[in-house]
Amino acid sequence: xxxxxxxxxxxxxxxxxxxxxxTLVLVLMFNVVPAIRTVNDxxxxxxxxxxxxxxxxxxxxxxxxxxxxxxxxxxxSRFLRAFRNTIVFALATVTVGVPLGLLLAxxxxxxxxxxxxxxxxxxxxxxxxxxxxxxxxxxxxxxxxGLANAVLRSLGHPGLNWLGDRNLVLLSVIVVNIWKQAGYxxxxxxxxxxxxxxxxxxxxxxxxxGEMQQFAALxxxxxxxxxxxxxxxxxxxxxxxxxxxxxxGEGGPNxxxxxxxxxxxxxxxxxxxxxxxxxxxxxxxxxxxxxxISNFLLFERDEND
Amino acid sequence: xxxxxxxxxxxxALARVFIAIVFLIPLVFTLxxxxxxxAQPVTKGNIFFGSELTAENYERAxxxxxxxxxxxxxxxxxxxxLVVQLVTVTGAAYAFARMRFFGRSLLxxxxxxQLMIPSGVLLVQNFRMINILGLFDTRVALMIPYxxxxxxxxxxRQTFREVxxxxxxxxxxxxxNLFQVIRHVYVTNAIPAYLAFALxxxxxxxxxxxxxFIITRSQEIRPLTVGLNKLIKTTDQGAFYGQLMAGTLxxxxxxxxLFLLFQRQFVESFARSGIR
Numbered sequence: 001x002x003x004x005x006x007x008x009x010x011x012x013x014x015x016x017x018x019x020x021x022x023t024l025v026l027v028l029m030f031n032v033v034p035a036i037r038t039v040n041d042x043x044x045x046x047x048x049x050x051x052x053x054x055x056x057x058x059x060x061x062x063x064x065x066x067x068x069x070x071x072x073x074x075x076x077s078r079f080l081r082a083f084r085n086t087i088v089f090a091l092a093t094v095t096v097g098v099p100l101g102l103l104l105a106x107x108x109x110x111x112x113x114x115x116x117x118x119x120x121x122x123x124x125x126x127x128x129x130x131x132x133x134x135x136x137x138x139x140x141x142x143x144x145x146g147l148a149n150a151v152l153r154s155l156g157h158p159g160l161n162w163l164g165d166r167n168l169v170l171l172s173v174i175v176v177n178i179w180k181q182a183g184y185x186x187x188x189x190x191x192x193x194x195x196x197x198x199x200x201x202x203x204x205x206x207x208x209x210g211e212m213q214q215f216a217a218l219x220x221x222x223x224x225x226x227x228x229x230x231x232x233x234x235x236x237x238x239x240x241x242x243x244x245x246x247x248x249g250e251g252g253p254n255x256x257x258x259x260x261x262x263x264x265x266x267x268x269x270x271x272x273x274x275x276x277x278x279x280x281x282x283x284x285x286x287x288x289x290x291x292x293i294s295n296f297l298l299f300e301r302d303e304n305d
Numbered sequence: 306x307x308x309x310x311x312x313x314x315x316x317x318a319l320a321r322v323f324i325a326i327v328f329l330i331p332l333v334f335t336l337x338x339x340x341x342x343x344a345q346p347v348t349k350g351n352i353f354f355g356s357e358l359t360a361e362n363y364e365r366a367x368x369x370x371x372x373x374x375x376x377x378x379x380x381x382x383x384x385x386x387l388v389v390q391l392v393t394v395t396g397a398a399y400a401f402a403r404m405r406f407f408g409r410s411l412l413x414x415x416x417x418x419q420l421m422i423p424s425g426v427l428l429v430q431n432f433r434m435i436n437i438l439g440l441f442d443t444r445v446a447l448m449i450p451y452x453x454x455x456x457x458x459x460x461x462r463q464t465f466r467e468v469x470x471x472x473x474x475x476x477x478x479x480x481x482n483l484f485q486v487i488r489h490v491y492v493t494n495a496i497p498a499y500l501a502f503a504l505x506x507x508x509x510x511x512x513x514x515x516x517x518f519i520i521t522r523s524q525e526i527r528p529l530t531v532g533l534n535k536l537i538k539t540t541d542q543g544a545f546y547g548q549l550m551a552g553t554l555x556x557x558x559x560x561x562x563l564f565l566l567f568q569r570q571f572v573e574s575f576a577r578s579g580i581r
Contacts, residue, residue: 013406015400015404015483016400016404016406016409017406018396019396019397019399019400019404020396020397020400020401020412020416022392022393022396022397022452022453023393023394023396023397023416023453023454023455023458024397024412024415024416024453025453026393026449026450026452026453027415027416027418027419027453027455028415029434030424030427030431030434030449030450030453031418031419031422031423031424031427032415032418032422033430033434034427034430034431034433034434035418035422035427035430037430037433038427038429038430041430103320104324107317107320107321107324108321116568117325118321118325119568119572120564120565120568121324121325121326121328121329122324122325122328123564123571123572124328124332124561124564125328125331127508127512127560127561127564127571128512128557128560128561129511129512129513129514129529129530129533129556129557130512130514131512131514131530131533131534131537132512132530132533132553132556132557133331135533135536135537135549135550135552135553136331136332136334136335136550136553137331138537138549139334139335139338139546139549139550140331140334142546145546147330147334179328179331183328184575187572187575187576188576190572190576191576211313212313239426240423240425240426242515243514243515246514246534246537247534247537261425261426261428261515264428264429265428265515265519268428268429268432268519274429277429278429278430281426281427281428281429281430284426285422285426285427288421288422288423288426289421289422292420292421293421296421
């Protein structure tokens with residue numbers, strides 16, 4: 001390598017930059033520049049009035065954000081509902097989905113008959129397109145012929161309007177998300193479990209520790225890092241998985257199950273809300289960034305241990 | 306083994322069966338509803354028996370959207386993303402793994418920003434960027450935001466670092482140029498990592514919906530998920546579930562079959578995708 005750089009120094013000097021250039025340019029174009037533009041546009045409002053066409057947007061400072069956090073404002077009331085729903089959605093996914101993923105990993109870790117079948121059963125949902133998964137569940141939740149109501153009716157209950165009742169739609173969306181992601185979380189726990197040395201368990205059972213004690217004293221503490229990691233990515237995913245709403249009530253009725261990114265998606269065609277859409281994106285980026293940075297910090301700290 | 310553990314083992318065995326059934330119910334019912342005549346209500350007692358089998362739901366689902374075209378578009382989309390990614394990721398991963406140059410850590414940090422601000426949340430501005438580039442409603446518009454992959458760079462950089470430097474030195478002595486070194490020393494020794502990256506890339510883009518929906522208008526280039534969306538929107542509330550389930554199965558079948566064939570590789574790839 002040193003010999004070649006003496007022969008053609010300039011080419012050798014440029015080589016690394018040429019190798020990186022495509023990735024760097026693409027990340028700048030589709031991540032960095034758009035993020036900066038989002039900040040800028042969130043502080044502006046499109047010009048209004050009859051002669052607005054062609055006029056530059058007007059600088060409004062934090063007005064867009066103040067409108068978004070104002071219950072009385074037409075966009076604020078929508079945003080606040082979607083924001084609240086997104087938090088509920090994320091918390092529910094994490095508090096139910098992550099422990100379920102861990103349970104699945106514990107059940108399907110050891111060699112056993114039909115292991116392939118079990119793992120397929122719980123993992124296939126995470127491979128489906130979100131919109132396909134939602135389409136399947138739209139039948140299960142359907143009012144008259146759906147499976148959920150068929151079960152309820154067989155128990156003597158008149159049945160529920162899963163996708164039409166404002167108090168139930170978000171719950172339905174959460175159920176679909178947990179069903180879809182628990183198997184994916186399981187994968188990380190399986191990988192974490194494989195890293196725990198077998199002889200630790202042998203030593204523990206020689207000392208007379210039962211399975212429950214082994215879980216509490218060995219497995220859980222040694223999975224700490226995996227657990228933290230899965231919780232963080234579960235949050236990050238929760239803020240980005242919104243496509244199921246397309247088949248599960250479109251965020252309605254009355255935004256009662258709308259999620260932040262889906263509200264942004266709905267508003268993209270409406271040019272007049274450009275400033276608001278960008279301000280909402282900033283809020284979303286802020287939340288996602290908080291979780292990704294904590295992920296990096298946790299990971300870095302563990303690497304330095 | 307004492308009595309308590311025996312009971313625990315039985316509970317675990319029961320839990321396995323129960324959980325597997327609960328998770329499989331949606332798929333099983335999708336299949337059943339898709340082969341039942343639309344007119345026969347899905348009432349208790351005749352969901353499994355007493356119903357005729359029919360292919361009419363599939364026939365009607367096939368008419369609503371040009372599925373073979375959508376299939377082709379999805380294949381072109383995921384393949385077009387993957388092929389370019391393999392090139393960009395390999396070059397950058399080699400540079401970051403084995404070369405010393407000014408600004409290395411800073412440039413890596415910039416690329417890692419992609420993991421912090423994922424393209425998915427930047428829908429609005431990326432939509433605008435595509436319009437500025439004049440690419441709206443083209444295949445390139447679909448693929449271009451995914452051509453650079455920070456995840457791929459990280460994964461391969463890690464793998465390349467584990468390749469013994471002596472192999473590269475030996476190849477250099479034999480007169481190999483940079484391209485040959487990357488191709489024959491690094492790529493050859495990182496095939497499992499490439500496979501993991503390919504599975505994650507293909508399965509995530511195959512399932513992409515929001516971006517293709519926003520950035521394309523023409524049927525001719527729209528992928529499967531957008532076709533499925535059309536089917537969902539044309540299916541009247543509660544009226545044509547048979548046809549919707551048939552269409553859904555048409556869309557999800559390839560990945561499910563792929564997973565059945567490569568189960569172990571999928572599980573390992575997804576595990577690697579998280580452990581950076």
